[in-house]
Amino acid sequence: MKAAVLKGVNQPIEINEVPIPELQNHQVLVKLKASALNHRDWWIQKGLYAGLKFPVILGSDGSGIVVKIQNTEHQNWLNHEVIINPSLEWGDNQRVQSANYRILGLPEDGTFAEYVAIPVQNIVKKPAYLSWEEAASLPLAGLTAFRALFTRGEAQKSDNILITGVGGGVALFAFQMAIAIGANVWVTSGKLEKISKAIKLGAKGGANYKEENWFKNLKKDSFGGFDLIIDSAAGKDFKELIELAKPGGRIVFYGGTNGNLPELLPAKIFWKQLDIKGSTMGSDKEFVQLVKFFEEHKIKPIVSEVFSLLEIEKAIRRFDEPNQFGKIVIINEL
Numbered sequence: 001m002k003a004a005v006l007k008g009v010n011q012p013i014e015i016n017e018v019p020i021p022e023l024q025n026h027q028v029l030v031k032l033k034a035s036a037l038n039h040r041d042w043w044i045q046k047g048l049y050a051g052l053k054f055p056v057i058l059g060s061d062g063s064g065i066v067v068k069i070q071n072t073e074h075q076n077w078l079n080h081e082v083i084i085n086p087s088l089e090w091g092d093n094q095r096v097q098s099a100n101y102r103i104l105g106l107p108e109d110g111t112f113a114e115y116v117a118i119p120v121q122n123i124v125k126k127p128a129y130l131s132w133e134e135a136a137s138l139p140l141a142g143l144t145a146f147r148a149l150f151t152r153g154e155a156q157k158s159d160n161i162l163i164t165g166v167g168g169g170v171a172l173f174a175f176q177m178a179i180a181i182g183a184n185v186w187v188t189s190g191k192l193e194k195i196s197k198a199i200k201l202g203a204k205g206g207a208n209y210k211e212e213n214w215f216k217n218l219k220k221d222s223f224g225g226f227d228l229i230i231d232s233a234a235g236k237d238f239k240e241l242i243e244l245a246k247p248g249g250r251i252v253f254y255g256g257t258n259g260n261l262p263e264l265l266p267a268k269i270f271w272k273q274l275d276i277k278g279s280t281m282g283s284d285k286e287f288v289q290l291v292k293f294f295e296e297h298k299i300k301p302i303v304s305e306v307f308s309l310l311e312i313e314k315a316i317r318r319f320d321e322p323n324q325f326g327k328i329v330i331i332n333e334l
């Protein structure tokens with residue numbers, strides 16, 4: 001099969017001919033129709049990710065058809081259209097992942113290939129209303145957004161919610177789900193046109209985080225701040241998020257795109273009774289809940305750009321500058 005192989009730090013991803021993966025116990029083979037890129041793939045290529053190993057086939061997201069099974073008890077899955085859950089061995093504890101937890105696409109070979117081997121417990125049926133591209137864009141970013149917003153963030157319809165960096169894959173899913181429950185949602189972005197797009201999709205307003213004092217109007221416009229803030233940038237602006245949170249509010253963050261947390265004044269956090277929570281990906285149970293939520297609300301994932309598997313290196317370069325609004329998708333069928 002053809003696969004996109006990364007052979008080292010800062011190397012371009014190459015298309016190589018490699019063997020179709022052999023199935024282990026309780027795995028199925030999925031012929032991939034589409035996959036999607038995540039910021040994780042870019043961090044790995046840059047060498048800025050834990051547990052690097054090369055060569056590796058990156059890619060955590062995928063949609064396709066089950067073409068082979070290892071155990072006869074799973075034969076009902078044959079020929080089914082599926083979405084892949086990239087959370088491997090989360091375990092039974094809903095509060096935290098197990099010590100064996102891994103994300104598909106390092107260390108295990110991932111979805112930037114014609115086929116992928118995946119445990120049967122990591123596939124769910126693809127909702128018919130989603131195209132292959134839309135379905136492929138959902139898994140990693142959608143799951144991260146679902147857990148951050150609902151499990152960790154406890155989002156409610158009555159909440160004022162701020163989603164930072166709305167152009168990002170995870171942020172946009174969090175935004176779409178917060179709008180779907182009827183919450184009052186504001187956004188930030190480094191580009192005004194992305195704020196305008198979010199307003200067209202139901203945001204109450206937004207601010208450009210690249211402008212000085214970007215946070216000032218947000219507090220006024222939201223009539224006093226936010227019950228819940230979902231962030232993946234961290235960095236120096238995190239202290240403004242503490243200001244923007246209402247007393248009793250929650251700040252959930254799942255990334256550090258903008259660097260380390262700044263010095264924070266303890267009194268600002270304890271006097272306001274703030275919950276500051278970290279969040280990562282999600283469990284098998286949350287993945288099923290995510291797909292159900294999307295299906296019930298008929299939410300369409302927003303696809304920013306589509307590339308062929310052969311153009312994967314061009315596609316990953318898109319993360320050098322965040323110009324996308326939504327997911328960058330790969331068509332795996334050649």
Ligand SMILES: NC(=O)c1ccc[n+]([C@@H]2O[C@H](COP(=O)([O-])OP(=O)(O)OC[C@H]3O[C@@H](n4cnc5c(N)ncnc54)[C@H](OP(=O)(O)O)[C@@H]3O)[C@@H](O)[C@H]2O)c1
Nearest residue numbers: 039165166167168169170189190232233254255280281322
């Ligand atoms: N813990 C987890 O399980 C998990 C899962 C997924 C992702 N992540 C991490 O979360 C981050 C986002 O991932 P992604 O896949 O959604 O990436 P992405 O699609 O590349 O989105 C990144 C977005 O970050 C926003 N951003 C950049 N600088 C910012 C700043 N100073 N303030 C606010 N927003 C800023 C930009 O939004 P605009 O375009 O609107 O300016 C950009 O589009 C990455 O660091 C990633 O590694 C963690």
